[in-house]
Amino acid sequence: MSKRVLGGAVIGYGGMGHFHGGQMQRIDGIELCGVFDIDPAQQADAEKNGIHAYESREALLCDPRIDVVVIATPNDVHKEIAIDAMEHGKNVVSEKPVTLCPADLEEMIAASERTGKLFTVHQNRRFDGDYLLARHVMETGVLGDVFRIESRVQGSRGIPSGWREEKEHGGGMLYDWGVHMLDQMLYFMRGTKLETVYSVMTHITNTECDDGFSVMCRFANGVEWIIEIQTNNFIQLPRWYVLGTNGSLIIEDWDMNGRIVTVTDTTKNDSLPVVAGAGITRTMAPRTDETTHTLALPAKDYPTDWDSYYLNLIHALNGETDILVTHDQQRLLVHVIEAIFRSAETGEVVHL
Numbered sequence: 001m002s003k004r005v006l007g008g009a010v011i012g013y014g015g016m017g018h019f020h021g022g023q024m025q026r027i028d029g030i031e032l033c034g035v036f037d038i039d040p041a042q043q044a045d046a047e048k049n050g051i052h053a054y055e056s057r058e059a060l061l062c063d064p065r066i067d068v069v070v071i072a073t074p075n076d077v078h079k080e081i082a083i084d085a086m087e088h089g090k091n092v093v094s095e096k097p098v099t100l101c102p103a104d105l106e107e108m109i110a111a112s113e114r115t116g117k118l119f120t121v122h123q124n125r126r127f128d129g130d131y132l133l134a135r136h137v138m139e140t141g142v143l144g145d146v147f148r149i150e151s152r153v154q155g156s157r158g159i160p161s162g163w164r165e166e167k168e169h170g171g172g173m174l175y176d177w178g179v180h181m182l183d184q185m186l187y188f189m190r191g192t193k194l195e196t197v198y199s200v201m202t203h204i205t206n207t208e209c210d211d212g213f214s215v216m217c218r219f220a221n222g223v224e225w226i227i228e229i230q231t232n233n234f235i236q237l238p239r240w241y242v243l244g245t246n247g248s249l250i251i252e253d254w255d256m257n258g259r260i261v262t263v264t265d266t267t268k269n270d271s272l273p274v275v276a277g278a279g280i281t282r283t284m285a286p287r288t289d290e291t292t293h294t295l296a297l298p299a300k301d302y303p304t305d306w307d308s309y310y311l312n313l314i315h316a317l318n319g320e321t322d323i324l325v326t327h328d329q330q331r332l333l334v335h336v337i338e339a340i341f342r343s344a345e346t347g348e349v350v351h352l
């Protein structure tokens with residue numbers, strides 16, 4: 001017997017709304033019933049693309065063909081729309097950040113429990129190739145015990161114009177790329193307690209919202225994970241820089257250029273002094289090839305996976321598997337975000 005194809009719809013047909021519409025049209029097991037956007041220009045664009053634009057949110061939510069609604073509006077209205085959709089009997093995928101504070105998230109989770117509807121979040125960057133590759137290298141043990149991970153993205157155009165520049169809509173970089181990079185960290189480190197965060201934020205191009213931040217996260221097993229997002233950088237640092245007891249990893253960019261360098265003989269640590277600026281140093285003398293080994297990255301084996309998020313959603317809605325992004329994962333992420341804001345405001349280390 002063939003399986004029923006799920007009905008999907010999108011609320012908020014902007015940049016990400018178009019992405020979700022495309023995913024529902026492309027991936028087997030779900031079909032796009034239509035979209036709704038408060039902007040008439042986006043409604044017209046949907047119709048131009050051959051996609052039904054519902055005349056109102058209510059009309060969309062009352063269509064019995066729709067099983068799941070994806071919310072791709074600005075961040076401050078995810079909560080209201082998600083609760084409304086669940087109360088109309090729809091399963092919900094919210095774009096990230098799920099919402100702006102822990103209390104709001106609890107209201108959303110309560111609606112899910114009250115209505116029995118699935119409620120999850122689009123944490124698609126768990127499937128980025130560079131992240132899958134960094135995870136793979138760390139998990140193989142080739143670096144020895146990993147003790148420091150640095151995860152960065154850097155642009156040079158400030159915050160994109162529009163609602164992302166405005167605090168009331170949940171603007172700023174912590175709610176933007178920050179959510180993705182924190183989710184990547186928490187998902188990789190799950191099972192190990194995050195003990196403290198210390199953060200600083202920048203306001204170089206925007207006084208209202210953070211246009212960048214650095215956060216140092218310390219885990220119970222001693223691992224330090226640094227996340228940095230900046231938007232005024234005209235020279236970029238690598239996407240990933242990972243240190244282990246036995247080697248280092250660098251992934252330069254989203255094309256996954258980079259390398260692994262491991263040490264082959266730690267007994268040969270001595271060096272002759274080299275000139276360094278106005279002095280000499282043995283400590284910082286570069287290693288010779290004789291005690292290191294350079295490995296190419298198996299980047300081709302870790303392409304970005306465009307399908308698995310939706311396939312998991314479809315299988316979970318069909319009762320065949322568990323949903324990937326759980327309520328508890330979202331609770332932790334929202335608490336960590338709150339702690340990062342608090343640390344930046346107070347200048348203090350925040351204990352979780």
Ligand SMILES: NC(=O)c1ccc[n+]([C@@H]2O[C@H](COP(=O)([O-])OP(=O)(O)OC[C@H]3O[C@@H](n4cnc5c(N)ncnc54)[C@H](O)[C@@H]3O)[C@@H](O)[C@H]2O)c1
Pocket residue numbers: 011012013014015016017036037038039042071072073074075077095096097122123124162163175176
């Ligand atoms: N997961 C990802 O990779 C990713 C990437 C980009 C954006 N996002 C998230 O997606 C969401 C949307 O971002 P975007 O870049 O598409 O923004 P956008 O500005 O391009 O689109 C938002 C759309 O929502 C519409 N809208 C606003 N309020 C609405 C309402 N009450 N009801 C219906 N429509 C409404 C706007 O008219 C606009 O067309 C944000 O939460 C953002 O953080 C996620």
